[in-house]
Amino acid sequence: MHCECLIIDDERVLADSTAEYFNLFGVKTSAVYSALECRKFFEENETELVLLDINLGDGSGFELCKELRRKTEIPIIFISARTSDDDKIIALNIGGDDYVQKPYSLGVLLAKVRVVLKRYGQSAGGGYSEQGYSDGRLAVDPYAKQVTVDGKPVKLTALEYKLLSYLIRNADRVVPKQELFEKVWEDRFTGDGTLNVHIRKIREAIEREPGNPEYIITVWGDGYRFHGGGQ
Structure with missing residues (x-):
C-alpha cells in the first residue's frame, strides 16, 4: 500500500x-x-x-x-x-x-x-529547476540528487538538498531568510531557528570546517550566500 x-x-x-x-x-x-x-x-x-x-x-x-x-x-x-x-x-x-x-x-x-x-x-523529481555544481571537491548532481565531497557521497535530507540547491542556483548573491522560507519551505512562517539548524547540518556535511564555512556564508542581518569554490 x-x-x-x-x-x-x-x-x-x-x-x-x-x-x-x-x-x-x-x-x-x-x-x-x-x-x-x-x-x-x-x-x-x-x-x-x-x-x-x-x-x-x-x-x-x-x-x-x-x-x-x-x-x-x-x-x-x-x-x-x-x-x-x-x-x-x-x-x-x-x-x-x-x-x-x-x-x-x-x-x-x-x-x-x-x-x-x-x-x-x-x-524527488519534476517541476524544480536545479543547477549542478562541481569545483573538484564539492559536487552536486541534480539528476542523481546526490551530493559528494572528495568523491564520497554525503547524506542530506530531501529538504536540506533542496536548500543547498537553491543557494547554489543563487550563488554569490545574498539570499534573504524570508526568500528561503518562501521558496524552499514554501511557508513564509517558518522560523529562524529551523533554518539555522538545517544550514548547520548542511555545513557539517560539506564544509572542511563547519565553524569557519567556505561555501555557505552567513551575512548577518540579511541571510546566506553560497560562495562557489570556497573563499
Whole structure:
C-alpha cells in the first residue's frame, strides 16, 4: 500500500481523527500507534511523509526518527505537546524537517502537510529547476540528487538538498531568510531557528570546517550566500 501521510501517535483518538480529516480532504493517510507498528508498516507499505509524536508507548519518537533516517529521506514532521526549545532543536538535529506543537488546528496542519508533500514531490523529481555544481571537491548532481565531497557521497535530507540547491542556483548573491522560507519551505512562517539548524547540518556535511564555512556564508542581518569554490 502507498499512502501520502503516515501518522505515528499513541493518542489513538487524535491520530484517527487527524487521519480521517486528511483523507476527507484528499490526502491519503494512515495511522499507527507505536514504534513497532511503524516498523511493520514499512515492511510492506510506503509513504511520502511522516507525522511523528515524540512520546510513544513503546519508545521514543526521537529514536524512531533516527531509525527511519537510516532508511529513508522522506520528510518527518514532529507533532508533540512538549514545548521545550531543546526538544525542538533535538527533533531538527536528528533529521526532523519541522516541529508542530499540540494541540494543533487540523486545517493548519493539513495546509502544512500539503506544502511539504508538494515540496518533496518537486525535490524527488519534476517541476524544480536545479543547477549542478562541481569545483573538484564539492559536487552536486541534480539528476542523481546526490551530493559528494572528495568523491564520497554525503547524506542530506530531501529538504536540506533542496536548500543547498537553491543557494547554489543563487550563488554569490545574498539570499534573504524570508526568500528561503518562501521558496524552499514554501511557508513564509517558518522560523529562524529551523533554518539555522538545517544550514548547520548542511555545513557539517560539506564544509572542511563547519565553524569557519567556505561555501555557505552567513551575512548577518540579511541571510546566506553560497560562495562557489570556497573563499
